[in-house]
C-alpha cells in the first residue's frame with residue numbers, strides 16, 4: 001500500500017475485473033502468491049485430516065493443515081457428532097487403535113468421554129447388553145456390548161489443538177481449499193490454492209491429502225469420483241444437530257419406565273414427527289452433562305449443492321424450534337428444557353467418493369478379502385461380517401499422482417460407505433495416508449512408489465492394528 005492509499009483508506013484491487021458473458025463470468029488470469037511450502041499439505045481438519053496431519057508431522061514431514069472453520073475436528077466437534085462407535089469386532093477385539101485410541105485416552109485423561117468398561121467389550125451377557133442399550137444406542141450392536149465412546153466436543157477441540165501444536169503442524173484456519181495445483185511438466189499434484197480473508201493464496205507441497213470429507217479437490221485434478229448416495233440410506237441425509245438442556249431425566253425415565261409409558265412415549269413421538277418436529281434424540285451421556293439431550297434432524301439432499309445445504313440449514317432450525325415446543329408441551333421431564341446449542345457446522349454424511357486404485361466394495365468385504373498392502377483393519381458394524389481389510393490403494397485417486405484421499409471420500413462403494421463412513425474409521429484412513437505421504441516426500445518418490453512393507457511397519461509402531 002503506498003502513502004496515498006493509506007491516507008484515503010482506498011486499496012486498489014490487484015485483480016482485473018471479471019468479464020460477464022451471458023450466464024457465465026470469465027475470470028482473467030492472475031498471479032497467486034505462494035505463501036508457504038511444505039512436504040505434506042492436508043486440506044480439511046476433520047477426523048480424516050487430523051489423522052493425516054498428525055501422522056505426517058510425527059513421521060518427520062513438514063506439514064500444513066488447511067481448515068475452512070476456526071476449529072479442528074469436523075463433524076466430531078463443529079458438527080456435534082459426539083459418538084465414536086464400532087471400534088471392536090464381534091470378538092470384542094479393538095481394531096481401530098493408533099491415533100484414534102490416543103485421542104480417546106487424551107479424552108479419558110480430561111474426564112471428557114464415557115464408554116462401557118473395557119472388560120465388557122464383546123460381552124453378550126443379556127443383562128449387560130440390556131443395561132448399556134438403554135444408556136446409548138451406540139453401546140451395543142448385534143446383541144453385544146460395543147467399544148463406542150461418547151465425547152465432549154469442546155474438550156476434543158482443545159485436544160486436537162494440542163495434538164497439532166505438539167506435532168509441529170502449521171495451521172491455516174479460516175482457509176478454504178479451492179483447488180490443487182498440478183505441475184504442468186510432470187502432471188503431478190504439487191500444492192493447493194486456498195481462499196481466506198487474506199485473499200487467494202497458494203501452498204506448494206510434495207504431497208497433497210484431500211481430507212475435506214467431500215473430495216473438494218478431486219474435480220480440479222481430473223480424478224474420477226462417485227456422487228451416488230442412494231435413496232433412504234444413512235449417507236444420503238444431511239442433519240442439523242442440536243442440544244436441549246435442563247431435561248428432568250429422572251422424571252422422564254420414571255414416566256416411560258412402564259410398558260404403558262413406553263407405548264405412550266412412542267405414540268407421542270409419532271405425533272411430533274407428524275407435526276414437523278424431530279423429537280427423537282439421544283442422551284449425551286457424559287456425567288457432567290446431566291439433563292442434556294442430543295437431537296438431529298434428517299433431510300435427504302445433495303450435500304455438495306449450496307442451495308440444498310442452505311435449505312437444510314434453514315429447515316433444520318425450523319424443525320429444531322418445533323421440536324423444543326413439542327417436547328415441552330408433550331413429554332414429561334421436558335417442561336423446563338431449553339435449546340442450548342445448535343451445531344455451527346451442518347451435519348453432512350456423504351457426497352463425492354473418489355475412484356481409487358482400489359475401491360472398497362461389499363463383495364470383497366463379505367468374502368473377507370485380504371491385501372498385501374493393508375493399512376487398516378475395521379470391524380464390519382451394521383449387519384456384521386468378517387473384519388474389513390483396507391488396502392493403501394483405496395487412498396490413491398486413480399490416474400493422479402502426488403495426492404491421497406483420506407476421509408469419507410476415500411475410495412469405497414455406496415454400501416461400504418454406509419458402514420465405514422464413521423469418525424474412528426476416517427482417523428485411521430488419515431493415519432495411513434499421513435504416514436505414507438511423509439514417506440513419499442522424504443524418499444522423493446510418488447505416492448505409488450513408497451515401500452509398503454516400511455509403511456506397514458511404521459503403522460504398527462504407531463499402534464495401528466494390522467494383520
Ligand SMILES: Cc1cc2nc3c(=O)[nH]c(=O)nc-3n(C[C@H](O)[C@H](O)[C@H](O)COP(=O)(O)OP(=O)(O)OC[C@H]3O[C@@H](n4cnc5c(N)ncnc54)[C@H](O)[C@@H]3O)c2cc1C
Pocket residue numbers: 043044045046047048049066067068069072073074075076079081082083084085175176177178211212213214216238239240241296346347348349406407408409421422423424426
Ligand atoms: C448427524 C450425523 C450423525 C453421525 N453420526 C455418527 C456417529 O454417531 N459416529 C460416527 O463415527 N460418525 C457419525 N457420522 C459420520 C461422521 O461424522 C463422518 O463420517 C466423519 O466426520 C467424516 O470425517 P471426515 O474427516 O471425512 O469429514 P468431516 O468430519 O466432515 O471433516 C471435514 C473437515 O474438512 C473441512 N473442510 C471441508 N471442505 C473444506 C475445504 N474445501 N477447505 C478446507 N477445509 C474444508 C471441514 O470444515 C471439516 O473440518 C454422523 C454424521 C452426521 C452428519
